Each structure stands twice: as C-alpha cells, then as structure tokens.
Amino acid sequence: MRIFDATFAALFLILGGQQAAWAQDLAPMRGPIPPRPIPGVMLPEPDLAPPAPPAPSVRPIAPAPSGPAAHTALPIAPFSNARDAIRAWMRDSTAGDKVGAVRALEYAASQGHLTAQFKLGRMYAGGDGVPANDLKAFEYFSKIADENADAIPGTADGRIVSGAFVALGGYFVDGIKGSYVKPNADRAFDMFHYAASYFGDPEGQYNLARLYMNGQGTNRDARQAARWMKLAAEKGHAPARAVFGDMLIRGGDGVPRAPVVGLMWLSLARDSADAVREAWIIERCEAAFAAASPADRSAALAMVERQQFASRSASQR
Structure with missing residues (x-):
C-alpha cells in the first residue's frame, strides 16, 4: 500500500459532497496553529477550543493481536549496541547484502533506535528490500508513535515521530486487508491532527484538510480545510x-x-x-x-x- 501518495486529482470535486455522520473524537489534542496571512485572502476564523497540552494516546495504537505474533523478526545478530548495528546496516546496504542489512536494522530497532524503526516501517510499506507487509509497517510506526508522542517538534526525532503519525493516519483511512487494522476515520483524524497541530507536519496538515473536505472522522468544514491546506501550502x-x-x-x-x-x-x-x-x-x-x-x-x-x-x-x- 502506498500511504497518501498525493495522486488525488479528485480532490477538486469534493467540496460539494454531503456532510458525513461521523463525530469528532474529543481526545486531548493541541488546537490548530494560527495560519500566516496570504495577500488578498482573509479566511474566516472558526471557533476553536483552547489548546490542550500534547499527550500520548491513552490506548496503544496497535493492540496486540490474538494468536501468533504478527511477524517474526530475523535472528538477532550479535551486535554490541544499536550504533554498531546501524554501521553494519550501512556497510551491508552498500555491499548489496539485503539480508544482513535488514538483520542489522531489526537489531537496532529492537534496541529502540527510532531511525531504524522508521526505516523498517518504510521498507515494509513499500516492499523496499523486503517483501511488502503493511501490518509489519503499521506495527513499527505504532511503536514509534506510542513510545515517543511527546518528542520535541522540529528535532530529528520529532520529524520521525511525526512521519509515523502521518503513516498511521493513512493506514486507518484504508485499513489493512486481512488484519486487525480496520478502516477507522476517527482514528485517522486523531493521527493526522496530532501530526498537524503538535508537530506542524505539512503532510499531516494536508491530509487533515482532506478529512475536513470529505467529512471523514469529523464534520465537513471547508473553512477548516482551507486553513490547514494553507498552512501546508506555506511550507512548500x-x-x-x-x-x-x-x-x-x-x-x-x-x-x-x-x-x-x-x-x-x-x-x-x-x-x-x-x-x-x-x-x-x-x-x-x-x-x-x-x-x-x-x-x-x-x-x-x-x-x-x-x-x-x-x-x-x-x-x-
């Protein structure tokens, strides 16, 4: 599955769609960021609740599936620490040793290395060097989001965590066929809203705006859609x-x-x-x-x- 690859030409027709019936989950999320002004355009200010401090989700994003483990990691290689494993990953990747590179990443990820976890999530999502497996990707992204939701925005870790929230939003929009991850517009809204508001992520802001345009996971609101779309547009x-x-x-x-x-x-x-x-x-x-x-x-x-x-x-x- 490709997560929100932005090939959405049909977006331009959806402003006339009917309001959906989903209600917005009132989880503790930070309020929308005030947009910078655009020459010649004044967007009406919607009513906003006072911003709440960011907080990790009360429930884990990826519940443990009943039955066998969702995936079995490659055998743990005898690395002394995550840094050595990352060096081995770079060396094996350069040498074309895909098995060794994945094994090194798996070890680093098991030690809590954020970059390794995110890289593996992207690899499994796109089938890059490994068989495509959206459930494995989802679980790596979930681990990142569950354990690091309070990462500092604008830092390297913050960008990784923000990307994980955006990826999770894409999975909750479509679900993962044959797995416990079902389409859930409310959870998709939560993921995109957190990435958009707390981290200021332009991809999160763009996808949040699309949910407002469609009325998915929230009431349809063209004004909110325009505000979030403008924030992402201003970031290029x-x-x-x-x-x-x-x-x-x-x-x-x-x-x-x-x-x-x-x-x-x-x-x-x-x-x-x-x-x-x-x-x-x-x-x-x-x-x-x-x-x-x-x-x-x-x-x-x-x-x-x-x-x-x-x-x-x-x-x-």
Missing part, C-alpha cells in the same frame, strides 16, 4: 498548494473567492511538483490558467515572481 507542500489554489479559484462554503491568489498557488505548486507522481498538479494548473482571464493570469504571474524573489532574498540572508 505541492499538493496542498494545488488544492488550496483551486479552493480559492472556486470559493464558496465560507472560503472567499480569490482567483488571482488561487492561480498564484497553482503556479507555485506546478513549479515544485514531481512531473511523474504529481502530473495531476501540472494538468490542473494548465487548465486553470487556460480558463482565466488575461488580466488574472498576468496578475497571478506577477505575484509568483514576487514570492520567488522574496524566497531567494530570504535564503541569501
């Missing part, structure tokens, strides 16, 4: 830039219509999009510019130029 997240731009071009549902600013975001999204994996962004940008008036196109391109100049100036300081 290409799909968020494209979706936010489209929302501003369309307007409605409490989101002000701002076609010039929307075109600007779509143009910025196109410039940073992966031409293969995110071809939908390029197509959507071209379609939007083709439908826009010459005046709007010119104004949007001027805004893009100013944004790029500001970014270059900031990077040179």
Whole structure:
C-alpha cells in the first residue's frame, strides 16, 4: 500500500459532497496553529477550543493481536549496541547484502533506535528490500508513535515521530486487508491532527484538510480545510498548494473567492511538483490558467515572481 501518495486529482470535486455522520473524537489534542496571512485572502476564523497540552494516546495504537505474533523478526545478530548495528546496516546496504542489512536494522530497532524503526516501517510499506507487509509497517510506526508522542517538534526525532503519525493516519483511512487494522476515520483524524497541530507536519496538515473536505472522522468544514491546506501550502507542500489554489479559484462554503491568489498557488505548486507522481498538479494548473482571464493570469504571474524573489532574498540572508 502506498500511504497518501498525493495522486488525488479528485480532490477538486469534493467540496460539494454531503456532510458525513461521523463525530469528532474529543481526545486531548493541541488546537490548530494560527495560519500566516496570504495577500488578498482573509479566511474566516472558526471557533476553536483552547489548546490542550500534547499527550500520548491513552490506548496503544496497535493492540496486540490474538494468536501468533504478527511477524517474526530475523535472528538477532550479535551486535554490541544499536550504533554498531546501524554501521553494519550501512556497510551491508552498500555491499548489496539485503539480508544482513535488514538483520542489522531489526537489531537496532529492537534496541529502540527510532531511525531504524522508521526505516523498517518504510521498507515494509513499500516492499523496499523486503517483501511488502503493511501490518509489519503499521506495527513499527505504532511503536514509534506510542513510545515517543511527546518528542520535541522540529528535532530529528520529532520529524520521525511525526512521519509515523502521518503513516498511521493513512493506514486507518484504508485499513489493512486481512488484519486487525480496520478502516477507522476517527482514528485517522486523531493521527493526522496530532501530526498537524503538535508537530506542524505539512503532510499531516494536508491530509487533515482532506478529512475536513470529505467529512471523514469529523464534520465537513471547508473553512477548516482551507486553513490547514494553507498552512501546508506555506511550507512548500505541492499538493496542498494545488488544492488550496483551486479552493480559492472556486470559493464558496465560507472560503472567499480569490482567483488571482488561487492561480498564484497553482503556479507555485506546478513549479515544485514531481512531473511523474504529481502530473495531476501540472494538468490542473494548465487548465486553470487556460480558463482565466488575461488580466488574472498576468496578475497571478506577477505575484509568483514576487514570492520567488522574496524566497531567494530570504535564503541569501
């Protein structure tokens, strides 16, 4: 399974969908982060509960399955510590010894090494050097999230833990066929909300916005969707830039219509999009510019130029 690979061209049609019936779980989560202002766009402020301090989930994310263990680790190699195992992983990976590399990672992960745990989760999720196994990936990500939910945002560990929460959100959206991990929109909302609010993770913010757009795990709320999408867009997240731009071009549902600013975001999204994996962004940008008036196109391109100049100036300081 690929976790939220951002090939979501259908996102642009979902603002008209019906409100779903799921209720938001009121777990102790930190409130949304106030977004920075965008030129020419004022989004209405939704009612927000006072932010609560971050806290790990009361219940483990991955309950122990009944019966045999979900997976059996490779035999533990005689490493003296996790650091030696990581060195062995790098050496074996360079030499093409996949079995040895995985064994070293398994040892480091068993010693609580976050990078090893996350790397193994990604490997099993994508079948990279090991047989694809989403349940193994889920359990590695769950261990990271369960034991490190209070990691400091912005640190190396914080980025790893945040990535684990985002990955778990993707698994809870779809479930894992043939396993105890069932689709659970409320839990998906919890995972994305924690990554988005506590860690400020742009991928978490983007996926949280999508849940608000669809009404999954929470009431449908286009204003909240726009706010979270804008936060991710401001951090350079290409799909968020494209979706936010489209929302501003369309307007409605409490989101002000701002076609010039929307075109600007779509143009910025196109410039940073992966031409293969995110071809939908390029197509959507071209379609939007083709439908826009010459005046709007010119104004949007001027805004893009100013944004790029500001970014270059900031990077040179």
